Amino acid sequence: MRACPALLVSAPASGQGKTSFTAALARAHVRQGRKVQVFKTGPDFLDSMILARASGRPVYQLDGWMGGDDDMRARLYAAAGEVDLILVEGVMGLFDGSASSAALAMRFGLPVLAVIDGSAMAQTFGAIAHGLAHYRDGLKVYGVAANRVGSAYHASLLEGSLPPDIQWLGALPRDASMALPERHLGLVSASEQQDLDARIDALADALEAHVSVSLPPPVTFQAQAVASMPKRLLGVRIAIARDDAFCFIYPANIDVLEEAGATLVFFSPLAGDALPDCDAVWLPGGYPELHLDALSGHVTLHRELREHVDAGKPLLAECGGMLYAMESLAGVDGEPRVMAGLLPGSAAMQSRLAGLGMQSVALPEGELRGHTFHYARAEIAATPLAQAHNPDKGPSKEAVYRRHRFTASFVHFYFPSHPDAALQLFAP
CATH class of the missing domain: 3.40.50.300 (P-loop containing nucleotide triphosphate hydrolases)
Incomplete structure (x- = not known):
């Protein structure tokens, strides 16, 4: 004690x-x-x-x-x-x-x-x-x-x-x-x-x-024993977008990746950074809708991300990261801007809340928990891999999409809810 x-x-x-x-x-x-x-x-x-x-x-x-x-x-x-x-x-x-x-x-x-x-x-x-x-x-x-x-x-x-x-x-x-x-x-x-x-x-x-x-x-x-993290990502380089457009990152998620042996490399799409040399990519949530011109204009990064996914490498896009991964995103002005084009479809910001609540998703890798909170309406021309469960029986039940090793959803995942499942999303 x-x-x-x-x-x-x-x-x-x-x-x-x-x-x-x-x-x-x-x-x-x-x-x-x-x-x-x-x-x-x-x-x-x-x-x-x-x-x-x-x-x-x-x-x-x-x-x-x-x-x-x-x-x-x-x-x-x-x-x-x-x-x-x-x-x-x-x-x-x-x-x-x-x-x-x-x-x-x-x-x-x-x-x-x-x-x-x-x-x-x-x-x-x-x-x-x-x-x-x-x-x-x-x-x-x-x-x-x-x-x-x-x-x-x-x-x-x-x-x-x-x-x-x-x-x-x-x-x-x-x-x-x-x-x-x-x-x-x-x-x-x-x-x-x-x-x-x-x-x-x-x-x-x-x-x-x-x-x-x-x-x-x-x-x-009271003391609580903590299970050791398997070194599933030893030697794996994960590129993580981190700036004002991609800022919703739980410190506990970073800890899970590092304890599993991953090398984390942060980059800023807003600053015009190229995609770092990496084995996997994480596009976390944030405020892409506030930086549409800068994100739309970085066409080199769009191409690099598409090549990464087409090569069968892992990429996780969460909420704002998924909006950036779509073909286009419109701000509150209604004008669509070209995004990375990893996921077929478009999204637009609206004044009304579109998603809110805890989420649990049964993925092939295992069940991951998290939450959703966004003002975006998305039309995605793809069949969901899975549908989230809302434990509070609320209306928000987000879909999860997958192409090759690319996984996208409005859900912000909390990696400690099932570390092994989270690690599999990034493992080569």
């Missing part, structure tokens, strides 16, 4: 400021000389990028369905032996979903710090805090903090509304200079925010001035 101070940061709903608060908390403790490991509940990429910048360490997912209990337990146990503080940012509202943040907190004994947007309320703040603390027996609430507070007087009204058994931790003021910008998939990615560190520092400054940043009590984490 190992003990380490830990908190799960949650809220009554999405949009309350969990990511901003967690980032501020991480940066404040890092500035005090502590090592902080942040985890993100659920499959989100964008929050994790912000939190990685704030903490200076990769942010890993804690997801009971994608990774399972053993995966989560192993990651928490490993972190407890390396850092001074563990922070877990929850997903949606505290009790939302079958695999809720509350369920995660109770499973691992994590005390909850509840962030509540107090901008449009006064004494009702106390009622919401009371509900969060007492809705489910066995949940430990460490305290509550208010976000987007208008004044010291406003903060005093919120604090005064709390019942005596709930600890007031303080309030962050409403300040546009500290807000993290958003767009259709959530927060703007960390690499695109030139002033991100300044915003995080401003948040940390405000936190240190108005909110308690003392260490929470230690939590005891």
Whole structure:
């Protein structure tokens, strides 16, 4: 067993400021000389990028369905032996979903710090805090903090509304200079925010001035044996697209490939890079729709990717990577641009959400789990290899396409859900 101070940061709903608060908390403790490991509940990429910048360490997912209990337990146990503080940012509202943040907190004994947007309320703040603390027996609430507070007087009204058994931790003021910008998939990615560190520092400054940043009590984490990764990819060179158009990459997926012996070579289609000498290619998700002219104009890379697939070499294209692999992609302006032409068909961005939810796909290599989240409508002139299963019985059930060793889908796969199956997608 190992003990380490830990908190799960949650809220009554999405949009309350969990990511901003967690980032501020991480940066404040890092500035005090502590090592902080942040985890993100659920499959989100964008929050994790912000939190990685704030903490200076990769942010890993804690997801009971994608990774399972053993995966989560192993990651928490490993972190407890390396850092001074563990922070877990929850997903949606505290009790939302079958695999809720509350369920995660109770499973691992994590005390909850509840962030509540107090901008449009006064004494009702106390009622919401009371509900969060007492809705489910066995949940430990460490305290509550208010976000987007208008004044010291406003903060005093919120604090005064709390019942005596709930600890007031303080309030962050409403300040546009500290807000993290958003767009259709959530927060703007960390690499695109030139002033991100300044915003995080401003948040940390405000936190240190108005909110308690003392260490929470230690939590005891149980040991979890981790199976050794087979060296299935020893000597295999995998070229991975990584830039602002292809930025949705789980650190755990990188770990799986490296532990299997692969040599990873990163390249940027946006920068005009040629396809590196490689045995396999990975085109992860991201924002190709925001960079259509640059991606369309890189015809040399289009040809190199087609030659790679035609030679029978492995290539995995996920979500944005699949959009880039199609014959054409239209942005919100409706004008199609030529893409790489690996998959017959076209896609167009739309204003309505087109796919959302956890996904499980039974591939010939084995079952892989992951999720889908996109605004693209695709018309693909190919027969799917497989159809995803949505464990929450939602409407989004994505298809998976294959030609030779080329595999494409809107699904973002979480490789630790079935490492051997993931490794087979890249093995020569």
